[in-house]
Amino acid sequence: MKYDGFFKKAKAAGIEEAELYVSTADTLSFSLFHGEVDKYSMNESMSVIARGLVEGKFGAAACDVYNGEKEDYLVREIVRNARAIENDDPQFIFEGSPKYRKVNTFNNSLKDVPIDLKMEKLFELEKKIREADERIVDVAQVAYEEKASTTTLLNSKGLKLSQKNNYYVYYGVAVARSGEQTKTGFDLWLDNDFSTLDVDDLAEKTAKRAVSMLNGEPCESKVYPAVLDPEVVAELISVYVSSADAEEVQKKSSFFIGKLGQKVAARCVTVEDRPLDRTLFAKSFDDEGVATYNKPIIQNGVLKTYLYNLTTAAKDGVESTGNASRGVASVGVSPSYLVMRPGKLSREELFRKIGNGVYITELSGLHAGMNPQTGNFSLQSTGFLIKDGKIDRPLDMITVSGTLGKIFEDITYVGSDKKTFPMGISCPSVIVRKLTVAGK
Amino acid sequence: MISKQTAISVLNEALSTGADYAEIFYEDSQQHNLSVENGKVETSSSSSLCGVGLRLLLENQTVYGYTNRLTKKGLMDLAYALSRSFKGERKITVTALSPIRVKNRNPVGRPYADVSLEERIALIKEGIDEIDSMKEPAIVRTIGFLTTHRRLVAVYNSKGKWFRRVTEFGRLGYSVVCADENGMETAFEGPGCQSDISYFREKVDPRRTARKAAETALMMLHADECPSGKMPVIIGNGWGGVLFHESCGHPLEASAIARGLSCFSGQEGEMIASPLVSAYDDSTIPSAWGSIDIDDEGNPGTKRCLIKNGKLVNFMIDDFNGRRMNREGNGACRRQNYRYCPTSRMSNTYIANGKSTPEEIIRSTKLGLYAVGFNGGSVDPATGEFNFGCSEAYIIRDGKIEKPVKGATLIGHGNEILKKIDMVGNDLALAQGMCGAASGSIRTNVGQPTLRISELTVGGRGGELK
16 A cells, blocks of 8 residues: 555554545646636645654644655654643544445546636636626636545554545636726636536626625714625634634633533524535545534524534543544644525515615625634625615725624524535525624 | 756756746745644644646746656656647757856755754743743733744746755744633734744844733733724834735735736826835845745845835836736745745835834824734735734824724725825834735735824724714
């Protein structure tokens, strides 16, 4: 076997248990600018993350080439790094779950679609964005990317797991202008089934996102009832759920400390981690080899579980939730595919429900304006004013602020209009009773 | 490294279908990360990166690919595959490679490979001990880290040139989480340098760095929420430069300018800023975090004046984007590693000193915000719209610092705020950050003296500023 050398050398060097996490990827991408291919890229890459237990402590090392010389490197660095560790947390190399569910995340037919056709669709996308509206003055970029990857987990306890994934994505950036004001709009199409591609739909949405924001002005600074677009909900959920990381809770850096079994959102809010659904994001095992399963994280507003890997689970005396996520230095957690359960009302009905308020479609700068430990945020936003239950005019240069916990408690209705995002989240629009908006 | 003979063969294979430029980028890097959490070493890990990126240009088209198969056959296969993108006849044949020599302003001192883990841990723990000595019950978590890199890069191109560059750099950081009944706050300090470990003892005091992070987190824990609205904003020196970096630096990169996709496109020679503003991107500052002796396509690092007394005079330019601008690259072509196609990027970017003292600027402000620390921000270069989160800010009232406030966000348009700068201080300082863009995450310094923007939109949860 290809990786036997590593395990033999590891044993000889006194490493008690060892593990390799190997990913390989082939990517193809190209982009157009003004009707010409301006970038074409083909890559093959590999990443090997190794760790091993020496006297109960994990040492870690990584490389991007695998050969005899690198086997020596990995073993040497694991031993050196393990000896420096002082943390006493329980550490595991996993022997395997009793059963793994099969998931299908690889579409064989994608590679058989001719590159010329993939390219043709991109030319079509650029042309259609340009023609979608007379206020579109430029198409900043249109691009195609496809990636096929394999992840393999091997360890000295004989576990060997492997999963293949592929996807393609088309995206475009439209530039719209009216008078002195310029706005850009971005949208994408992500799937691994080429036959689903709808270039017209993508072109229309990309153009619309730029054009619809033209002639925006700030609104009056005050507290509004608000409809949040699925994109905004997705971004807020991803930060909210990251606080359910058991390690953050154990290290006292999460606002979910002591909240297990308690109300952390309105009753209409249910958020599940669904790794076994038939999606691009499906996975049958996590990055430590634990079998994944579907589970609610927040059910009818109540926090049902923290997200665990083997170490944090052992510290709390529970089972891993199959959410381990591998970094080079350590293992964290992440949800696989988050689903917020949709409600019954269409977005238009949500607008009618609030009557007068705001519709927030985009948040910018989450990494800077959101404090993930406290959930306090103040973020640049765009959206529309809602008047008499209908979209009135676009809003420009506004910020929205609040606390995540309060926002999720203030959700009064959940829409039926669910949308899936590339970060692995599917969610609908919602109504938030009160949102602080700063504008004029 | 790749032998010159192999490099010539690979370049010629890449050029066989009419490319007008080809370039091999070889990289062999080592990185080490250590983290100490609540006094104990939590993680220790080593990474090595070794691969080749191959770039082909034909007029305004780029073809890029990378591989970890570093044998001659692996590289020839990649060159063949990429060359299929063009359909023309060979224009260039490479027959020999001669070295490019540039001044070495960033010499490698004592190699990080020679610094034991014990020595690294002792360095980090000095700062942790300092925080522990504060005996503050509200400090619930402290993380100290030291990241060190050695990076060997060799570039061979179809102009018949090659060069080799070895850089070593490190970063020492402290992150502190404070919590009590008021909530939770974090603060971070992370100085970095392009020199050896002695920097962190001689030029940086780990104790002072760690204490600063702890004190900021404690102060922000008890701070009021920032009010919102339009107000004068004083931006502090050093890290405050991140505002210029995002809102003006990115739109002045050739990747945006050359395509007419920048809010400053077509404005060269025009007044884009207040006459008080002069700004530079300088990759020649010895051993600075963002400095480079030579860029990723073989142009020497330079000091570029971007804005002179308010007038737009220059850009960060790489050779490829320079083609659309009829300009040569000026040493700004950079990438994170071989997996990224390089493009025009910043190095050490700053607004130059003015004449006011920071005290004068504060004294002459009746009511406004004084933003000292930032979590970061982002910008859309086409529209100039930016947003920043403040990690440390104060209310100025009647010319004095009144009180700290938390949760402030600054938003605006880069091209508008430059014109609204009405006071520039004389206390220029640089601060270290990582800048993410198309060619990956790279080291950059941001910087500026204390300065004032006459009016800016501030977002916060504290209601109206009265």
